[in-house]
Amino acid sequence: MSKKIYELIIIGAGPAGITAAVYAARKKLDFLIISKDIGGQAAWSGDIENYTGYQFISGPELTLKFNEHISAFGIDVIMPEQAKGIEKQEKLIKVVSDKSLYLANAVIVATGKRPRMLNVEGELEFKNKGVTYCAICDGPLFRNKPVAVIGGGNSALDAVLQMMKISPKVYLININAGLSADSIMKEKVKQADNVEILHNAVVERISGAAFVEAIDVKQNDARKHLNVAGVFVEIGLVPKSDFAGILARKEKQEIVVDCFNKTNVEGIFASGDVTNVPEKQIIIACGEGAKACLSACSYLSTHWI
């Protein structure tokens, strides 16, 4: 156990946590940032066209820029390390991780979201053996192989846009009658002749031997057996807030914050996709991370002089 008491601990190094860390460094706080990785979901994005200052940048390139930015401030992210719990001890806050235990005067939770699972037969058995939740990470493994993307929103179409360039056949399995992704993405996908969209369709089973070989799909009342080597599950995300049980959360498990990023527990702030702030975007998460750090600074200066 570390006996040191930090002024601030930031949990998570996605856009929200990284931005909070840059602000903390500029305020010369004695702080720590722990995370499972750097970049978070931003690292999984294919084409980013809505982060001001870059007309186009890929997720991995933006992550590299984040890394350069924090390195310039001498910030070391402690990773891979996973927060397992947060407790309040009088005024102090205890953060328990899978490796250690830390104490701080203030904490910012910026743990974002994780992919939602499909929960069908074969999903767990073939996880990392053809079933994947990150097209940008695993897409190249399926070059020249037929794949299925499950979903109908921006993440699913992001995966289709990536895979249609390298796969001979991409099935898009959409549970609804229409796609909910941005129009610009829908247009690009509709123009591709190697993409087949199955609306009103659900995956019932993923099968194979050592690796995925096929999926069974029910579309309206018909059943189809599609031969695919990869299954990209892109059906939404769940906030990673389960370790923060002391914080008030909404039904969807989003941490409730006010406009100063304060949670219901004094000294604990939250920012980005893990919160109930509307719209989940990189630029919004960055702004929220900045705001959370400034609120934490204000709290530290008034409560911990």
Ligand SMILES: Cc1cc2nc3c(=O)[nH]c(=O)nc-3n(C[C@H](O)[C@H](O)[C@H](O)COP(=O)(O)OP(=O)(O)OC[C@H]3O[C@@H](n4cnc5c(N)ncnc54)[C@H](O)[C@@H]3O)c2cc1C
């Ligand atoms: C495929 C895809 C494409 C996208 N494309 C775009 C786009 O083009 N433009 C756009 O604006 N937005 C896009 N988004 C959304 C955007 O990536 C998110 O809104 C943004 O990354 C949220 O930032 P965040 O820091 O709140 O959370 P995240 O990016 O989820 O980062 C959370 C961080 O916390 C860490 N973490 C999680 N749990 C723990 C724990 N218990 N202990 C320690 N660390 C933990 C994670 O490892 C990660 O580093 C996309 C998302 C996806 C999935």
